[in-house]
Amino acid sequence: MMVDIQGLTKKYGSFTALDNLTLSLDEGVVFGFVGANGAGKSTTFSILSTLLSPSAGDALINGKSVVREPKEVRKQIGYMPDFFGVYDQLKADEYLDFYGASYGLPAAERRVLIPQLLELVNLTEKRFEYVDLLSRGMKQRLCLARSLIHDPKVLILDEPASGLDPRARVEMRDILKHLKSMGKTILISSHILPELAEMCDEIGVIDNGKLIAHGNVAQIQDQLQGDKRIIVKVMDDLEKARAFFEEDPFVSSIEMTHGKNEVAFNYRGKTMDQVNLLRKALLADISIFSLTEEEKDLEDVFMAITKGADEK
Amino acid sequence: MMERFSNPVLLKELKLRFRSFKSFSGLMFYLAVLCIFVTGFLLIYTQFSGTGFFRPRDSFTMFAVLSVIQMGLVMFITPGLTAGAISTEREKQTLNILLTTTQSSTQIIVGKLLSSVAFLVLMLLAGLPLYSLVFLFGGVSPSQLITIFLFYLVTLIAIGSIGIMFSTITKRTIVSMIATYGAMIFLGGITAFLFFVGVSMDQMFMYSGNPQPNAAPFSPIPYFWASINPGALMVTILYPEMATSLESAVGVSIPVWVSYLIFYVLLTAFCLLIAIRKLRANMKTNR
Ligand SMILES: Nc1ncnc2c1ncn2[C@@H]1O[C@H](COP(=O)(O)OP(=O)(O)O)[C@@H](O)[C@H]1O
Numbered sequence: 285m286m287v288d289i290q291g292l293t294k295k296y297g298s299f300t301a302l303d304n305l306t307l308s309l310d311e312g313v314v315f316g317f318v319g320a321n322g323a324g325k326s327t328t329f330s331i332l333s334t335l336l337s338p339s340a341g342d343a344l345i346n347g348k349s350v351v352r353e354p355k356e357v358r359k360q361i362g363y364m365p366d367f368f369g370v371y372d373q374l375k376a377d378e379y380l381d382f383y384g385a386s387y388g389l390p391a392a393e394r395r396v397l398i399p400q401l402l403e404l405v406n407l408t409e410k411r412f413e414y415v416d417l418l419s420r421g422m423k424q425r426l427c428l429a430r431s432l433i434h435d436p437k438v439l440i441l442d443e444p445a446s447g448l449d450p451r452a453r454v455e456m457r458d459i460l461k462h463l464k465s466m467g468k469t470i471l472i473s474s475h476i477l478p479e480l481a482e483m484c485d486e487i488g489v490i491d492n493g494k495l496i497a498h499g500n501v502a503q504i505q506d507q508l509q510g511d512k513r514i515i516v517k518v519m520d521d522l523e524k525a526r527a528f529f530e531e532d533p534f535v536s537s538i539e540m541t542h543g544k545n546e547v548a549f550n551y552r553g554k555t556m557d558q559v560n561l562l563r564k565a566l567l568a569d570i571s572i573f574s575l576t577e578e579e580k581d582l583e584d585v586f587m588a589i590t591k592g593a594d595e596k
Numbered sequence: 597m598m599e600r601f602s603n604p605v606l607l608k609e610l611k612l613r614f615r616s617f618k619s620f621s622g623l624m625f626y627l628a629v630l631c632i633f634v635t636g637f638l639l640i641y642t643q644f645s646g647t648g649f650f651r652p653r654d655s656f657t658m659f660a661v662l663s664v665i666q667m668g669l670v671m672f673i674t675p676g677l678t679a680g681a682i683s684t685e686r687e688k689q690t691l692n693i694l695l696t697t698t699q700s701s702t703q704i705i706v707g708k709l710l711s712s713v714a715f716l717v718l719m720l721l722a723g724l725p726l727y728s729l730v731f732l733f734g735g736v737s738p739s740q741l742i743t744i745f746l747f748y749l750v751t752l753i754a755i756g757s758i759g760i761m762f763s764t765i766t767k768r769t770i771v772s773m774i775a776t777y778g779a780m781i782f783l784g785g786i787t788a789f790l791f792f793v794g795v796s797m798d799q800m801f802m803y804s805g806n807p808q809p810n811a812a813p814f815s816p817i818p819y820f821w822a823s824i825n826p827g828a829l830m831v832t833i834l835y836p837e838m839a840t841s842l843e844s845a846v847g848v849s850i851p852v853w854v855s856y857l858i859f860y861v862l863l864t865a866f867c868l869l870i871a872i873r874k875l876r877a878n879m880k881t882n883r
């Protein structure tokens with residue numbers, strides 16, 4: 285296990301920003317951490333990066349505790365904050381050289397490494413440019429190169445794609461794919477789920493400081509499948525249809541629209557339950573002429589599970 | 597093995613400092629002030645004496661005033677160089693990244709301090725040619741000059757540490773600047789005021805309340821204020837007879853420079869310790 289988060293809790297005064305978060309990730313996994321703004325993603329990543337002490341709990345990075353051995357953890361992680369700045373009057377290669385030295389890399393090693401890293405993030409031709417003059421996307425990639433300089437096993441990237449134009453996003457994604465192929469364990473956060481779905485092996489959804497879902501993309505989608513909305517149109521006797529469906533244990537939030545002869549409800553059962561329900565409906569002589577499922581895409585899943593996050 | 601002792605923050609700061617126009621213009625400003633002063637002094641003195649000559653006594657006066665002015669400049673410039681050391685990184689959002697590297701808090705703080713100290717030492721050295729004028733005319737011993745420079749060093753390291761401490765514990769550079777200049781005004785000005793107030797109060801007390809006519813004066817608190825004042829230190833180094841009269845006036849026989857040295861070394865240690873402990877304020881385990 286490369287990342288092992290155990291009951292992590294962070295309180296700011298009486299406000300609980302992070303509530304008993306437990307999560308473990310194997311080596312080489314790309315983990316997408318999704319949550320609305322203020323859900324606690326940055327707080328989690330700051331704790332993992334040894335910038336913040338948890339109020340309770342601990343996290344092990346490659347077996348090293350962020351609470352007890354922060355210096356050891358720093359060797360294992362490359363961290364990219366959600367907001368960061370660069371030193372002005374420093375050129376790209378000097379920028380990387382400074383951080384290389386900050387990790388105690390010998391000068392000779394840094395000289396070899398810097399061109400390779402710049403190549404990796406497509407900034408070779410910007411090597412002797414001042415970093416504060418680079419575009420946002422370039423700064424972002426340079427910061428990513430910086431976080432790789434000591435060859436960390438785990439990358440912690442806090443919203444690496446935020447504020448980037450679509451083209452820069454694609455570039456960032458390609459680099460991340462490359463890093464994944466190098467066997468790095470990568471944690472990426474975002475407040476947009478589809479952005480992560482494509483490149484992540486696992487997704488965790490955080491809401492109000494609580495991890496409310498964790499699994500691969502299909503599993504996360506499944507969580508929604510249990511809570512889809514079904515719309516049934518009947519020829520006549522809407523009341524009868526309503527009474528029938530209301531009895532089913534998997535049905536909730538039932539609604540009737542008289543004008544359209546429609547009954548709509550949330551359905552939580554599995555596929556087989558749904559088949560049985562329809563069979564019974566036909567036997568009960570309910571004149572169904574149409575049945576539709578409201579399709580929800582990933583974004584809707586996310587909206588559904590994080591509902592209420594913005595209402596605090 | 598070089599790598600073990602190298603300090604990345606120090607090297608980077610030096611690089612940036614010598615690259616920036618601000619440092620260059622600061623250095624020029626400093627040299628200009630000294631030059632204007634020296635030329636003015638020479639002009640005035642040669643005209644006063646009427647002879648157009650400059651005597652060793654005048655040369656010593658020039659040395660004395662030059663030393664005090666330089667101390668003033670050091671005290672004025674050091675806070676500007678150090679009070680933003682950490683808070684600027686915080687404001688520019690580079691601090692978090694720096695703190696996730698494997699550098700220890702001590703390394704970062706010491707690197708920040710030394711880079712400012714190095715610049716200030718360069719500045720003092722750049723002013724040395726002006727002192728050669730003083731040597732040309734005589735009246736000053738090299739050992740006096742060295743002593744004075746050592747005390748500059750002690751003072752600028754101490755003020756630099758105060759600046760770095762405030763820069764670490766305050767969120768904003770402007771607040772840190774104000775606090776550091778405040779501390780400097782206290783050390784350079786308010787202590788003198790407190791000294792005079794203390795001495796006159798002690799004297800009043802002795803003449804009115806105490807009937808013993810030739811009781812030796814004893815005013816340790818005013819002595820303390822005098823001994824931590826950089827200006828007072830300069831005067832006692834330049835005019836040793838002033839040191840003796842001060843010591844007899846307050847009835848404390850520890851030389852002022854000894855108390856000064858002890859106080860400023862302790863102050864430096866205290867400020868650096870606080871800065872190192874507070875750098876990673878959000879982490880319980882520090883250093
Ligand atoms: N220093 C702080 N003091 C008080 N509350 C904070 C502090 N930092 C973050 N918070 C609160 O903690 C919650 C989680 O913040 P954060 O982890 O930054 O969320 P995210 O990165 O998911 O948008 C937010 O409600 C935020 O207001």
Ligand SMILES: [Mg+2]
Nearest residue numbers: 325326327366
């Ligand atoms: Mg955030």
